[in-house]
Amino acid sequence: MAVLYQLRRALLRPPLLNPTYVGTRTLTSPYQYVDTVNSSTALNEPEDQKIGKTQGKWLTLPPFNLTVNGASLGKNIAGRRKSTGEGDAITTTAIKWVMRCCPQLPRSLVQKLFRLRQVRRKSIKGSKSVEDVHASDGQVKRVSAKDAMRIGDTVYLPITVQALPTEKTECLCTEEELKFLHDLELYKDSAIIVINKPTGMPVQGGIGIKRSLDELVGTYLRHELSEAPRLVHRLDRDSSGILVLGRTQLSAIVLHSVFREKTVGATNIDLKSEKRYLQRKYWALVIGLPRRPQGLISVPLGKVVLDDGRSERITVVENVSTMTSQFAITEYRVLDSSIHGLTWLELSPLTGRKHQLRVHCAEVLGTPIVGDYKYGWQAHKKWNQICSFNLEHKIEVCNKNSYPFGLNLESGSIIDKQPILHLHCKKMVLPDVSSAIQRAQDRTSLDYDFADIKSLKFDAPLPPHMQRSWDILCS
Structure with missing residues (x-):
């Protein structure tokens, strides 16, 4: 907070005429370098003249180009929209462009x-292509956050934003912890990174959480990217298993749209004929046996x-007219x-509701997941009384390994006094987002067809406590 306060004070001060600012300066950006405006030759009257009088006052962002609308691209991949054109692509506001570049x-x-009102924009009159970006007939004016960008527009920021420290407060990791994090990686390309989330590791930070997965991955698994x-998704x-993260802002927006469309469209599709562009398969060990060997659950x-x-607790809604609800579908x-x-x-969730699989198993199938005491406490009490004696002969004395970040990954199987949650995202099929983005960025075509987009398939090994339970029950 102190750093932001000092930076904001610096932004409100008149800019210093420092000759060291003249020339090329850079801000870390995943798109391209950001240069300072070097003289009045870059800008025109009347705002241009004011800018030109104070050399080094402004940082210029890359000229706005035809960009891909991530939400529309996600809908296309999901088959909810048939085509995407220039009208869909150019929907970026000024603030979105600044956040994307910086x-x-x-x-x-x-x-x-x-x-x-400290942000300026230079618009090129009649610009229709990127070749017009450096034309000299533009006017520099103040721009609002929600103003739409046009091809060739150049945005200028006060040079005082360079005072923002590049150092971030990072959670220091030991070599053992770093190796553990890198070993979680299942796949990586230019758009996504896929990891096998361990049991007990929170995905996001919060009260009482010192180490979260998004913080650790964001700090130590960037690889060659600055973002x-x-x-x-969550x-x-x-629980454990496959977790997908977007490596760039654009890929994250596309993936958000893909996961959202999966949930939104689940209630309107023909489950037998619809192409499954996104598939998730969880493995769960449950107490009891469902009446049918397979089926479809669809309840609010x-x-x-x-x-x-x-x-709070998630529950099946009996009367949708008296209580707010959302349909959840699971195969x-x-x-x-x-x-x-x-x-x-x-378990194959076709929607993405909170605690969907746990509630469907406990309240619909009547078979709560082992280790799920929130939705299956009574079942655990009965099961422990009946079955714990029968499993005692299977207990083997073994040396349990220690794991980084205080994780206890080997305890919690069915032979322990208190088993932990046996729910694991084992398999996932995901559209090749990297390939889709590349195709959408091809300016030779404004009508994209993603029917033939290839799929990526992932398989995450069971966590130690579930593998141990599997071995015990299969022996």
Whole structure:
């Protein structure tokens, strides 16, 4: 906060005429270098003259070019829209363009610059192509945050934004922790990074959370990019498995749209004939055995607030007219069952509702997931009394390994006194977002067809406690 306060004070001060600012300066950007305006020859009257009198006052961002609308691209990949044209592509506002070119600047600071009217834009009259970017007939004017950008527009920021420190407060990791993080990687390309999330690692920060996965990945798994990977979906803290992050702002927007369209369109598709462009398959060990070996669950879920707002619970809504709800759809099939009253299920969520799989297993199938005490406490009490004795002979004394970040990954199997959640995102099929973005950025075509876009397939090994339970039940 102190750094932002000092920076904002610097922005409000008149700019210093420092000759060291004349020439080329840079801001870290994933798109291209940001240069200072070097003289009045770059700008015209009347604002141009004012800018030219104070050399080094302004930083110029790359000229705006035809960009891909990530949300529209995601809809195209999902098959919800048949084509995307120039009208869809050029929907970027001035503030979005600044944030895209300067991801290291806090959004609150950029918003303040626009509120104080300290951002300028040079528009090229009649510009229709990128070749007109350096034409000299443009006018420099103040620009508002929500003003739409046009091809060839150049945005100027006060040079005082360079005072923003590049150093960030980072959570220091040991070599063992760094190796552990890199070992979580399943796949990486120019658009996405896929990791096998460990059990017990929170995905996002919050009260009482010192280390979160998005912070660690954003700091230590950037690789060659200056941008930090962004979350596009979630996994519960106690669950594990495949987690996808967008490596750039654009790829994150596309992935957000793909996951959102999967949920929105799930209630309107023909499940037998519809192409599954996004597939997720979870493995879960449940208490009991479903009546049918496979089936489709489609029920509305709603949130119930408990303990005067201190906690909440998701439940099946019986009367949708009296309670706010959202439909949740899950396909399931039995993988294997044991004489100990436990069953391995494969769960395929077609929507992405909070605690969807846990509630569907506990309240619809009547088979709560092992380790899910929130939705299956009573079932655990009965199961422990009946089955714990039968499993005692399978307990083996072994040396348990220690893991970084305080994770206890080997305890919590079915032979432990208190098993932890047995829910793992085992497989995922995802559209090749990197290829789709490349195709959309090809300016030779404004009508994109993603029907033949290839798919990426991922498979994450079971976490140690679930693998141990699998071995015990199969022995």
